[in-house]
Amino acid sequence: MSEPDPMPVLITYATSRGSTEEVAERIASRLHADGFAVDCRPVDHVYSVDNYKAVIIGSAIHHARWLLDAERFLDVECMGLQTKPLWSFSLGSASAGTPGWIRGKVAKREQRRVERMIISKVPKVREHRLFAGKDDGRAWSSPVRGMYRCMGGRFGDFRDWDAIDKWADAIAKEMKAEGV
Numbered sequence: 001m002s003e004p005d006p007m008p009v010l011i012t013y014a015t016s017r018g019s020t021e022e023v024a025e026r027i028a029s030r031l032h033a034d035g036f037a038v039d040c041r042p043v044d045h046v047y048s049v050d051n052y053k054a055v056i057i058g059s060a061i062h063h064a065r066w067l068l069d070a071e072r073f074l075d076v077e078c079m080g081l082q083t084k085p086l087w088s089f090s091l092g093s094a095s096a097g098t099p100g101w102i103r104g105k106v107a108k109r110e111q112r113r114v115e116r117m118i119i120s121k122v123p124k125v126r127e128h129r130l131f132a133g134k135d136d137g138r139a140w141s142s143p144v145r146g147m148y149r150c151m152g153g154r155f156g157d158f159r160d161w162d163a164i165d166k167w168a169d170a171i172a173k174e175m176k177a178e179g180v
């Protein structure tokens with residue numbers, strides 16, 4: 001008789017333009033290569049966290065907040081999430097694309113705000129990591145783009161895949177050490 005599948009790790013995400021999904025998939029493939037069963041899907045395709053042994057959730061940041069679907073997921077699943085190892089991440093371009101003279105301040109404020117929101121819903125979350133995202137500027141009108149550039153702002157793909165891989169590897173190491 002074959003062994004039952006081990007409980008997978010859930011990697012779930014909210015995205016509007018796909019870059020957070022690509023990061024979630026990268027984390028999932030990294031964990032899979034490390035021997036974990038994984039399930040990677042958008043937050044609105046997760047029916048319950050009960051069948052997962054650990055959860056990693058990520059969201060794009062829009063207007064200094066997580067996307068609504070991701071916040072709603074934390075609200076709905078907060079009881080289940082309290083009983084599992086939970087890591088969280090955000091993708092935002094402020095930390096890389098915002099004009100240099102305000103970049104650090106804006107990114108720090110945004111990170112604190114998102115962390116406060118997550119902790120208020122799931123106090124036992126282990127970590128929140130802010131990664132630089134991807135913003136090609138297409139969501140903004142041409143005058144807004146021009147003004148942003150004049151102020152020193154940049155558009156582009158700022159994702160640091162090395163940092164993302166390292167974070168996934170650290171989570172895998174932590175889970176192995178704890179026998180998750």
Ligand SMILES: Cc1cc2nc3c(=O)[nH]c(=O)nc-3n(C[C@H](O)[C@H](O)[C@H](O)COP(=O)(O)O)c2cc1C
Pocket residue numbers: 014015016017018019020021060061062063064065091092093094095110132133134135136139
């Ligand atoms: C309408 C809009 C608002 C945004 N607001 C922010 C923001 O407040 N802070 C930030 O760091 N990035 C912001 N961004 C950048 C995105 O969060 C970032 O590019 C992210 O990688 C997008 O993820 P997605 O491709 O999964 O939707 C915004 C992007 C858009 C299109």
